[in-house]
Amino acid sequence: MTTLTEPRPSLSSFWHDLPRDGKLLLSVVVFEFLGTGLVLPFHVVYLHEVRGFALSDVGLLLGLPPLVGFLVVGPGGAAIDRLGARRILLASLGLLIAGDVLLAFSSTLLLAGTALVMSGVAFGVSWPASQSFIAAVVPTHLRQRYFGVNFTLLNLGIGIGGLVGGVVVDVDHLATFQAIYLADALSYLPPVFLLLVPLAGVAGRPVHDHDEHPAATYLGVLRRPAVASLMLLGFLASFVGYSQLNVGMPAYARAVGEVSTRALGLAFAANTAVIVVLQLVVLRRIEGLRRTRVIGVMGLIWAASWMLLGGSGLVSGTVGATILVAACASVFALGETLMQPTIPALVNDLAPDHLRGRYNALSSAAFQLAAIIAPPVSGVLIGHHLGSVWIGSLVVGSVLVGVYAVARLEPQLTPEVNGVRVPAPAR
Missing domain, CATH: 1.20.1250.20 (MFS general substrate transporter like domains)
Structure with a gap:
């Protein structure tokens, strides 16, 4: 027991x-x-x-x-x-x-x-x-x-x-x-x-046992259990998330929602405020929960945030549009407070010490690749008056991120890597 x-x-x-x-x-x-x-x-x-x-x-x-x-x-x-x-x-x-x-x-x-x-x-x-x-x-x-x-x-x-x-x-x-x-x-x-001074002795030149840890390639790392799935999850989350918030959201808000630049500034200020106020509360709430389930909730929250942004296009040029854009950024921030503690922890708990640099590099590359691809996609859709298609794809994509985390990635992770605290045995 x-x-x-x-x-x-x-x-x-x-x-x-x-x-x-x-x-x-x-x-x-x-x-x-x-x-x-x-x-x-x-x-x-x-x-x-x-x-x-x-x-x-x-x-x-x-x-x-x-x-x-x-x-x-x-x-x-x-x-x-x-x-x-x-x-x-x-x-x-x-x-x-x-x-x-x-x-x-x-x-x-x-x-x-x-x-x-x-x-x-x-x-x-x-x-x-x-x-x-x-x-x-x-x-x-x-x-x-x-x-x-x-x-x-x-x-x-x-x-x-x-x-x-x-x-x-x-x-x-x-x-x-x-x-x-x-x-x-x-x-x-x-x-x-x-x-240079107090941390000079930390993480210096790693000591590698070449018999135990043969030279690894990125392809070899991707073949390790759960790595490819985690990296694809990071790419998808970046594509429907940060990459769109930083580029697509302002473009849609201006071109479709017809909000002012000052309103955009307020929206990003609200985003930051929500993170600062709620992150510590969220941390306590998610401690010990399966990280993949937390990411699943994040996907639903981001889907809701994009629907709020889509609503601004229905009342363009009004105070209501400004409020909806700010609400989008604020609700998106709540999803950020779920993602930022979980994905980096998953990457580093999955990585062995001698490959930690490559694991984190792959994770970073997944996010950066999405940041390169997403702006042209949003620009083409919004620029060709297909804003509703863009919003719809983000809503569906956000939900799929959550489903993928739970249905695909979760079975490949051990409970410990997935953030589950193992109860101490009764004495």
Whole structure:
């Protein structure tokens, strides 16, 4: 016989149980992403209105980082397994700093393109490196909560940065834009310090037993149990989720819902606020539940959010449309609070230590590939007055994501990897 299900651990117990190195990593998240929030909403404004580059050129420039990131993520994952996540993280932070500084003084397309390529390389390897580094620091039973808390702090930093950036920048004063890009560069210095000093001994060069762990290829990794299914799930979730929220949702809201740019800003602010307010509550609620079931609920929530957006097209140009767009972003955020702790935890609990870089690289590539494919799809459908088809495909796709997680992925996972806490045996 076993005991009854143990009570869900509190967030205070999470902080108490979290190793010192994990606490140090969380301590710099808000500051690091405050810099990201400073510049994130203003790339187009800076390059087009301040630097004077043609809008078509700006579109090509801003397409460079995700494309380059996708191209380098594979070699980056192999480098993480070979050299260690800490070294790759330091290199990516150095590139981000250099890219921001160069972009601040980019008066030509060549300089701006070079800066954005540097940022693309950095972002392509920083996600799998950071996830691998976290997994080296944080024990398995704390990872889901860690990823959730990290996501909360990340959004808090971006939200604060966006508000500050909106107050500081002035299209008539180049120096204000240079200031925010330089501030973004400075925001990466605290994590650099952590990696160089207090965390210098963590996740250095991995020790490989080549007899026990022969050299692995990405194809070999994909053939491992549940890996291909998990990566396909990540691609689908990104395609009907983030990739559409960042590009398709604003396009639909403007072209079909006819809402103002200010209303769009409020919608994204509401999205951030919901994440910051609810993520910690959601973490406690989902602790010990099957992660695939949590993702199934996420799919239903995202389907509801897209239906709300579709409703804005029925009352276009009205206050009701503005409210529905904000509601879409807010409900979508609730789904985010379910996804962000679960998928990274699944990836890292499934991965063996010697292949952690490749597992996280594959996960990152799945999300990035969706980010490359989704914008043209949404652009074509919305641009050809097929917005209802686009909404319908997202609603159906979101439901299918949930069904796929439960029906296909769940049977391939052990209960422990799927987040189920095994009750302690009765004495």
